[in-house]
Amino acid sequence: MTMALTPDVIFTDLDGTLLDHNNYSFAAALPALALIEEKSIIWVLNTSKTCAELNPLSKKLGNRYPFIIENGAAVVVPAGCDLLANVEMEWVDGARHKQFAPKRGDIVALLHGWREEKGYQFLGFSDFDAQNLQEITGLDIADAELALQRDYSEPICWQDSDEQWQRFSEDLREVGLQALKGGRFYHIMGPANKGVAMSWLVSCLFPTGPAPRVIALGDSGNDVAMLALADVGVVVRSEHHEPPEISGPNGDIIVTEKCGPAGWNETLLELLK
Numbered sequence: 314m315t316m317a318l319t320p321d322v323i324f325t326d327l328d329g330t331l332l333d334h335n336n337y338s339f340a341a342a343l344p345a346l347a348l349i350e351e352k353s354i355i356w357v358l359n360t361s362k363t364c365a366e367l368n369p370l371s372k373k374l375g376n377r378y379p380f381i382i383e384n385g386a387a388v389v390v391p392a393g394c395d396l397l398a399n400v401e402m403e404w405v406d407g408a409r410h411k412q413f414a415p416k417r418g419d420i421v422a423l424l425h426g427w428r429e430e431k432g433y434q435f436l437g438f439s440d441f442d443a444q445n446l447q448e449i450t451g452l453d454i455a456d457a458e459l460a461l462q463r464d465y466s467e468p469i470c471w472q473d474s475d476e477q478w479q480r481f482s483e484d485l486r487e488v489g490l491q492a493l494k495g496g497r498f499y500h501i502m503g504p505a506n507k508g509v510a511m512s513w514l515v516s517c518l519f520p521t522g523p524a525p526r527v528i529a530l531g532d533s534g535n536d537v538a539m540l541a542l543a544d545v546g547v548v549v550r551s552e553h554h555e556p557p558e559i560s561g562p563n564g565d566i567i568v569t570e571k572c573g574p575a576g577w578n579e580t581l582l583e584l585l586k
Contacts, residue, residue, distance in 0.1 A: 324529040326532060341578055366460055423490075433473055434471075438460070467500070527544045528543060532573075
């Protein structure tokens with residue numbers, strides 16, 4: 314009797330992980346991307362980016378699978394992808410969404426109300442135009458415009474005291490929202506995370522047969538839930554911050570030697586050999 318081979322499935326963060334923090338290049342990861350393609354491994358982008366950003370970016374990366382947007386707020390099956398055909402999902406702008414979080418419009422209305430009433434000092438994406446965002450992030454204008462098109466979260470720059478932050482965090486908790494720290498912003502969103510969305514998608518992609526080996530790669534605090542739930546969590550080293558702590562992981566944790574896409578590439582080549 315032959316044993317069924319355990320399939321691999323890969324979930325990856327983008328900025329600072331597969332994409333270089335400074336110039337958003339993935340050139341250093343091309344050898345591992347070629348191996349993933351050669352082995353027909355399903356690999357899923359799991360990011361704080363928006364659906365509007367991921368539509369062109371997934372094409373550029375040659376990724377034709379469902380993706381996870383806005384820190385786990387929704388799984389998106391893009392147009393032309395026939396996976397998860399029998400799973401009930403909501404249609405949003407020509408793609409199918411499985412939502413794990415409240416809509417952004419409701420979050421923004423609440424935050425602006427608090428800013429008015431309680432005097433909290435912060436700026437959110439709803440206050441920016443593409444040029445403002447370009448100056449803060451270094452994105453080009455077209456990419457900045459896509460980043461502003463959000464569905465489930467409102468990234469903010471906090472400009473107030475630590476004491477006010479404690480009050481603000483408490484207000485968020487009381488209404489069932491959270492502030493998730495990303496590379497540059499706090500993402501104000503519902504109680505979703507990259508790990509919950511990843512687990513749901515794995516169960517839909519592999520409903521029968523041997524459970525896959527789930528490999529997840531990320532570099533910052535908003536990746537912790539995903540890394541902790543994976544069979545292999547790969548913490549991609551950053552030049553800009555310390556590796557996040559992964560407490561009580563489900564599987565093995567690896568910290569890359571190299572930073573960003575070079576570390577991503579080296580570790581995946583090793584794991585997939």
